[in-house]
Amino acid sequence: MLVQLVRPLVRTQVQMLTQAQSASGKLVGMVSQWLGYLGIHAEVTQLHTAGDRIQVSLCVGKPEQCTQSEWQQILNNLNQDTSTAVEADTLIYTTMSPAQQSKVQRLLATILHASGQDPLADWNSLRPRLTAMGMEEAMVVGIHSALKAPMPMEFLVEQLEPEVAAFVLSRAIHIALLDQQISQAEDTALKALLNAVDRKVMA
Structure with a gap:
């Protein structure tokens, strides 16, 4: 099961971050690695702290489980949709x-x-x-x-x-x-x- 394999690794990497002096560089690599476990190719383009949170900007490529035609359709849909509001659960x-x-x-x-x-x-x-x-x-x-x-x-x-x-x-x-x-x-x-x-x- 993916969760059982990944969670111990993520925990180890979190501990590494608490001891790293160049934490930004390590975290950039870790975020890309974590998404890579899901077959998503992503590059961190910006990373900075905001209060008690970390803000990350990503450049995401086509996931491994996505065909080229599906990816192109997703890009087309995003280019046509100007709304950036996060959709809530369909049901309440x-x-x-x-x-x-x-x-x-x-x-x-x-x-x-x-x-x-x-x-x-x-x-x-x-x-x-x-x-x-x-x-x-x-x-x-x-x-x-x-x-x-x-x-x-x-x-x-x-x-x-x-x-x-x-x-x-x-x-x-x-x-x-x-x-x-x-x-x-x-x-x-x-x-x-x-x-x-x-x-x-x-x-």
Whole structure:
């Protein structure tokens, strides 16, 4: 699994940065290397600090998993689109239908069970961590209820709307990484969600 291979390396490089006197040069190389793990060719053109953040400007080339015609179409789309506003999630939990909200709760409960731990036994410590991820109170309460009657991921992703799958996937990744590692069961569940998202791309 990519995360398990890359995270220890990234941690080692972070420690190197804290000890480096020429940190800028090292970080420029690291950013390009990190993106390279994803098959993205990128060159850092500018790097400077801004308060407690680091601002990085990138020049990105065609990813390895992208055909030349796809890349050209992306460039054409960007050249025609003058908007730079960041798009929010297509769906917002509070505006979902009750059926969609229930599906979200059960999917995230399944991810929690996939960790191999007992999320109900650890609920008192787990609940504030879910809230810290920005989850609404109603969602957290619903997840707690869904944990008491877990359902197979294979059943939950059947006919799952790609927009709902995308909403769940970003939160599922954060949940899976709570213990700093991804189990085989979590990896399988995340891939099932990713496949559901891909249905929108392939449509």
